[in-house]
Amino acid sequence: xxxMLTIGVALGKTAFIILFVLSLAAVLTxxxxxxxxxxxxxIGANRASIFGLRLWGLFHxxxxxxxxxxxxxxxxxxPHRFLHATAPVIAIFLALxxxxxxxxxxxxxxxxxxxxxxxVDLNVGLLYLFAxxxxxxxxxxxxxxxxxxxxALLGSVRASAQMISYEITxxxxxxGLIMIYQTLSLVEIVQAQGxxxxxxxxxxxxxxxxxxxxxxxxxxxxxxxxxPFDIPEGESEIIGFFVEYSSMKFGMFMFADFIEVVxxxxxxxxxxxxxxxxxxxxxxGFVFPWGGGWDLNVLxxxxxRIAAFIVKVAFFCWFLMLVRWTLPRFRFDQLMxxxxxxxLPLSLVNTMVTALIVLWLGW
Amino acid sequence: MALTETxxxxxxxxxxxVNVSERRRTLTFWERIxxxxxxRGLILTARHFFVNLARHTLNLVGIKTAEPGAxxxxxxEVVRPHAPRLxxxxxxxxxxxxxxxxxxxxxxxxxxxAYCISIVAEEVxxxxxxxRPRSFTIxxxxxxxxxxxxxxxxxxAIRMDTGITQIAxxxxxxxxLDIKTLLALKAESEQGGKPVDFLQQQFVS
Numbered sequence: 159x160x161x162m163l164t165i166g167v168a169l170g171k172t173a174f175i176i177l178f179v180l181s182l183a184a185v186l187t188x189x190x191x192x193x194x195x196x197x198x199x200x201i202g203a204n205r206a207s208i209f210g211l212r213l214w215g216l217f218h219x220x221x222x223x224x225x226x227x228x229x230x231x232x233x234x235x236x237p238h239r240f241l242h243a244t245a246p247v248i249a250i251f252l253a254l255x256x257x258x259x260x261x262x263x264x265x266x267x268x269x270x271x272x273x274x275x276x277x278v279d280l281n282v283g284l285l286y287l288f289a290x291x292x293x294x295x296x297x298x299x300x301x302x303x304x305x306x307x308x309x310a311l312l313g314s315v316r317a318s319a320q321m322i323s324y325e326i327t328x329x330x331x332x333x334g335l336i337m338i339y340q341t342l343s344l345v346e347i348v349q350a351q352g353x354x355x356x357x358x359x360x361x362x363x364x365x366x367x368x369x370x371x372x373x374x375x376x377x378x379x380x381x382x383x384x385x386p387f388d389i390p391e392g393e394s395e396i397i398g399f400f401v402e403y404s405s406m407k408f409g410m411f412m413f414a415d416f417i418e419v420v421x422x423x424x425x426x427x428x429x430x431x432x433x434x435x436x437x438x439x440x441x442x443g444f445v446f447p448w449g450g451g452w453d454l455n456v457l458x459x460x461x462x463r464i465a466a467f468i469v470k471v472a473f474f475c476w477f478l479m480l481v482r483w484t485l486p487r488f489r490f491d492q493l494m495x496x497x498x499x500x501x502l503p504l505s506l507v508n509t510m511v512t513a514l515i516v517l518w519l520g521w
Numbered sequence: 522m523a524l525t526e527t528x529x530x531x532x533x534x535x536x537x538x539v540n541v542s543e544r545r546r547t548l549t550f551w552e553r554i555x556x557x558x559x560x561r562g563l564i565l566t567a568r569h570f571f572v573n574l575a576r577h578t579l580n581l582v583g584i585k586t587a588e589p590g591a592x593x594x595x596x597x598e599v600v601r602p603h604a605p606r607l608x609x610x611x612x613x614x615x616x617x618x619x620x621x622x623x624x625x626x627x628x629x630x631x632x633x634x635a636y637c638i639s640i641v642a643e644e645v646x647x648x649x650x651x652x653r654p655r656s657f658t659i660x661x662x663x664x665x666x667x668x669x670x671x672x673x674x675x676x677x678a679i680r681m682d683t684g685i686t687q688i689a690x691x692x693x694x695x696x697x698l699d700i701k702t703l704l705a706l707k708a709e710s711e712q713g714g715k716p717v718d719f720l721q722q723q724f725v726s
Contacts, residue, residue: 196577197570201593372556484566485559 238304246410249297317390348433423474612706629670684709
């Protein structure tokens with residue numbers, strides 16, 4: 159009976175996180191078009207309608223997916239038909255599976271059962287995230303390799319070079335966090351961010367590692383392969399690794415892209431912006447540093463925490479869209495210059511300084 | 522006129538020479554760091570986003586803002602006003618009795634760089650007119666809308682003031698307008714400035 163309950167809870171959490179991520183990614187396809195339109199004094203997609211109801215173009219999500227599923231699925235003349243069909247699956251699978259370790263709320267206790275609000279509480283959750291991020295390049299590389307197309311191959315070669323370069327920076331910036339929090343478990347990292355610095359500032363990663371936060375954000379955007387780092391796609395020079403993909407196979411690559419945006423937002427939230435922590439909120443309610451407080455029911459507190467996580471993730475999705483529609487694309491040499499000559503030394507220095515401070519303070 | 526203009530002595534005119542080094546000036550330290558400039562760009566686009574979002578929201582609840590949230594014309598429903606000198610679809614101007622003003626002088630056919638006008642002339646008994654077109658066709662599939670035919674016409678018989686810009690057909694033959702159609706078209710000002718949906722009116726073949 160207990161096993162059944164555990165399995166049921168695990169399935170429920172998995173369903174919640176997959177539904178949350180997939181629906182957020184679907185909404186992001188709409189947000190991308192609409193936000194760019196509003197930023198550029200345009201109106202954006204607003205024509206798809208059901209019975210004359212337009213809802214600011216929200217039905218374009220449905221219209222797009224119907225289009226994706228019903229278009230011709232063209233496979234190029236290639237000896238790697240199996241790999242060609244597998245590559246988008248790998249891309250979207252690895253992007254989705256990384257969410258397993260992201261905690262979206264504190265552990266809640268219902269009827270004597272403690273449920274941790276994440277799919278699996280790995281004690282090496284951070285390494286797991288890295289692993290999934292690193293393997294994610296396989297989807298891209300296989301797509302370019304199996305397409306039997308020079309431009310696709312060029313795109314995937316660019317992608318692998320870019321992702322390997324920027325993964326080093328991501329890893330090194332997080333070393334600073336690991337040194338501060340002394341753990342690889344994402345649950346413990348988030349719990350450690352619930353304290354206060356100097357008595358009033360939430361102990362979020364962004365305040366402990368401001369340089370690391372910026373470096374991680376830059377390298378993370380490079381990992382998502384979106385503008386200004388969309389060298390693998392480079393739609394004005396080569397179409398990119400998915401040039402030979404059509405219909406829903408292309409749609410899966412596109413969707414994996416948006417899922418990676420959500421993933422980067424969730425990682426930013428978890429590592430640097432307190433995860434599900436609400437500022438100055440303890441388990442019993444708000445405790446303000448300037449005195450006073452506001453007692454709340456435990457369930458309300460936990461609900462607010464889940465809401466805080468979702469709001470933070472949504473904000474970073476918005477912010478990444480803002481970056482994507484503001485900056486132009488780097489050249490390839492500029493990309494390598496930024497990655498190896500600027501970000502890597504900076505992250506090394508950041509790690510060194512953090513190590514010295516940690517040693518000095520004796521944490 | 523043109524002669525006097527070229528003969529005007531060019532005194533007291535300072536010509537601004539743009540130096541190449543001025544265009545590619547060296548960046549300052551803060552610009553080379555790039556991050557502050559990135560933030561400036563982000564602030565600019567974010568300001569556009571929030572200002573336009575506020576305008577859209579206010580307009581949605583019925584409050585008019587000084588500027589609209591978007592510069593977009595919702596095209597098929599809202600058509601952007603035409604400039605008066607716009608060269609739109611041609612028409613033949615009729616005399617008061619309904620016959621064309623055209624005297625089949627072939628000036629427009631000669632001036633046309635795209636060879637899209639073809640006129641067949643015939644004699645008229647009226648000694649003031651002498652000639653008139655038996656047929657006058659314009660192949661819009663060839664027309665480049667240069668307006669030379671309008672310039673060339675000595676009788677002001679052909680004009681490009683219908684305001685019709687939505688020209689499409691399902692066949693090449695549908696793009697050829699004959700004299701009857703050209704005579705029936707009216708100026709945009711005569712229709713109260715309302716553009717005609719030409720696809721429904723004429724070109725569905």
